[in-house]
Amino acid sequence: MLETALFIGFAMVSIAIFLSFLRLIKGPDVPDRILALDTLYINSIALLVLLGLYFQSALYFEAALLIAVMGFVGTIGLSKYLLRGDIME
Amino acid sequence: MFEWILSALIIIGAFFTLVGSIGLYKLPDFFMRLHGPTKATTLGVGALLIASALYFSFKTDDISLHEILITVFLFITAPVSAHLMAKAAIHIKLKQVKRTQNEIK
Amino acid sequence: MKTLFNKILPHPVLTLVLWGVWLLLNNTIGAGHIVLGLILAIFIPWLTSGFWPEKIRIQSPFTLLKFLGVVLWDILVANMSVAKLILSPNKNLKPGFFYIDLDIQTPLGISLLANTISLTPGTVSCDLTEDRKQLLVHALHIEDIPATIKEIKERYEAPLKKVFTAC
Numbered sequence: 001m002l003e004t005a006l007f008i009g010f011a012m013v014s015i016a017i018f019l020s021f022l023r024l025i026k027g028p029d030v031p032d033r034i035l036a037l038d039t040l041y042i043n044s045i046a047l048l049v050l051l052g053l054y055f056q057s058a059l060y061f062e063a064a065l066l067i068a069v070m071g072f073v074g075t076i077g078l079s080k081y082l083l084r085g086d087i088m089e
Numbered sequence: 090m091f092e093w094i095l096s097a098l099i100i101i102g103a104f105f106t107l108v109g110s111i112g113l114y115k116l117p118d119f120f121m122r123l124h125g126p127t128k129a130t131t132l133g134v135g136a137l138l139i140a141s142a143l144y145f146s147f148k149t150d151d152i153s154l155h156e157i158l159i160t161v162f163l164f165i166t167a168p169v170s171a172h173l174m175a176k177a178a179i180h181i182k183l184k185q186v187k188r189t190q191n192e193i194k
Numbered sequence: 195m196k197t198l199f200n201k202i203l204p205h206p207v208l209t210l211v212l213w214g215v216w217l218l219l220n221n222t223i224g225a226g227h228i229v230l231g232l233i234l235a236i237f238i239p240w241l242t243s244g245f246w247p248e249k250i251r252i253q254s255p256f257t258l259l260k261f262l263g264v265v266l267w268d269i270l271v272a273n274m275s276v277a278k279l280i281l282s283p284n285k286n287l288k289p290g291f292f293y294i295d296l297d298i299q300t301p302l303g304i305s306l307l308a309n310t311i312s313l314t315p316g317t318v319s320c321d322l323t324e325d326r327k328q329l330l331v332h333a334l335h336i337e338d339i340p341a342t343i344k345e346i347k348e349r350y351e352a353p354l355k356k357v358f359t360a361c
Contacts, residue, residue: 049140076169
């Protein structure tokens with residue numbers, strides 16, 4: 001029961017990652033690509049949580065937390081670059 | 090019973106994550122695309138993390154609550170990054186769909 | 195007594211949050227981590243108090259709890275409606291920008307209001323004017339702009355204003 005649900009979940013999240021990836025390639029502008037990257041981070045967190053459930057290991061949690069923090073910093077850095085042409089001043 | 094709740098949470102979470110990405114892919118302009126990921130994915134990942142917390146709390150003897158940390162973190166950061174991306178898009182004068190009301194020039 | 199308390203704990207709310215986060219990160223409630231977390235939670239706000247010039251005062255905790263409940267419920271409803279909007283044909287959507295005139299003055303209140311707007315029904319906060327008087331909001335599908343503004347002001351801004359007034 002749980003295994004079936006997990007497999008359906010894997011399939012759905014994988015399709016989600018594929019769609020974000022298509023948007024990342026297609027663009028058409030820089031903000032669209034930043035948004036696609038941000039969505040990819042969140043989708044990969046979802047995939048890691050599912051993997052943690054599947055392998056019954058709490059180790060994946062640490063990776064998910066790191067991706068959450070780094071993804072946020074990356075998105076903010078890229079947006080700031082667009083806003084000012086410079087990240088730090 | 091417990092497995093049913095877990096399975097339902099997993100399917101709901103994966104579904105909302107998928108809806109967010111579908112929105113990202115098919116909506117016509119940047120400002121509309123912004124809505125998909127910021128909303129759907131927070132609830133999607135939130136539901137998955139609740140499922141994970143429930144699973145590890147009941148399978149092992151210890152209560153596992155650190156999944157809440159990621160949920161709270163995502164709920165705080167998702168609007169902030171959406172705000173900054175929208176601000177950047179307005180700054181570089183991104184085109185909006187024709188039917189947008191009160192278009193920003 | 196009051197001044198001594200302020201000197202040791204410059205930001206009581208921050209201390210509580212840090213303690214909670216430490217215990218959640220380690221995922222235990224062992225005695226060692228409770229003590230270590232408490233030491234860090236007292237020491238870090240004291241060390242970094244120069245970076246936090248603004249004091250956070252929560253006026254009525256009950257209103258804040260009620261507000262959190264309302265927002266969580268709205269997030270659930272918002273997700274359903276946004277999912278429906280995304281999956282239905284997108285030609286019928288009427289996106290739009292509008293400005294909200296702000297009544298709250300405190301930076302924390304404004305940022306919380308902007309976050310709430312971004313998390314709830316079909317709206318994303320996009321920009322704040324230089325004088326912090328107006329918030330630019332983009333909506334995915336909007337038919338009646340004044341009614342939406344009125345709802346946001348009544349539902350989210352009024353309780354936030356009550357909780358975070360300048361002191």
